[in-house]
Amino acid sequence: MSEPAELVEQQGVGIPDALQRLWTPHRMAYIKGENKPDDDEVEGCPFCRIPELDDVTGLIVARGETVYAVLNLYPYNPGHLMVVPYRHVALYPDLTVPETLELAEFTQRAMIVAREVSAPHGFNIGMNQGVIAGAGIAAHLHQHVVPRWGGDNNFMPVIGHTKVLPQLLGETRQLLADAWPKA
Template sequence: MDQLWSPWRFAYVTTADGAPRPGVPARLNAWPGDLHCVFCNLIASVNYAIEHGMSADDAEEAGGLVKRGKHCFICMNAYPYTSGHVMVMPYAHLDRIAKLEADVAHELMDLAQMTERALEQLYRPHGFNFGLNLGQAAGAGVAGHLHMHAMPRWVGDTNFMTTVAETRVLPEDLGTSWKRLRETFAAIEK
């Protein structure tokens, strides 16, 4: 019998009834606040760690932050559908595209374009999924904070595990994905 090993899912399974402060990674739990939003908590806990002596690289790795912009950032999806599944979002807690200031909306698209180039270079996929789910009825898991999913896709990447067992098998752990993506984004900017 084959066994699947997916240690990153442990956090999801053990907090299925609701994390006390969603979005605060264990290594960044010194942050004392709670903004009641997984993404706002994530960025606040990373910033707090940096302000209190943790190196930016260590704090951003702990939080899965791949790239920061002036108004938006890119972070790993903690429960990815594919290796390389990231999200692009504004720092501001907004729930609609129409609420974004023009410069924020432009940066969101600029980072989405950069993400496409990075995923193409790193994973050589056959295609991509980029999408926004606005509102709970549209499938947004975090309806209050707009975020764009971005992931590489391959022909045939849906197999019996996904269709029959409702299980995704990912060949790369989140730490490795973060490191490789971070290096790729840095190389693209040069």
């Protein structure tokens, strides 16, 4: 026997309808700001902690002298990488010349590798400087490299507020890491 619609609604599960649901509960950690450092806080900064992990656990694609490339744990699109300086620095003008050069080189290489592995039609490249500019972790600079495909901004993110990723992050990391030395 089914429950009356008003009882179902009162229990917080909504009114039954014909729609299927695609749940993405892992995104709640991002939405709630879990593990997000305050201002210039180094302790607890995920971008300072990631290089201490092994590459598979940290989703690290490649390591350089001053920067590393890592998959975004909360990607906008499949293959969404970030290039991050090891040094805890918030603003682009505060990078040293070697950091700036290697960040640029890793960004170029990330594009080459992504093209080889998944043939995107284009890229969004950029960094958000400051919370007001959209930086999720403003205390530690990071450059986004987001592969884009025609039609990737379809009804799922627009109406469903959900991105569909066709591959586990670990599998994507392995493909990119394997192709990195060849690029």
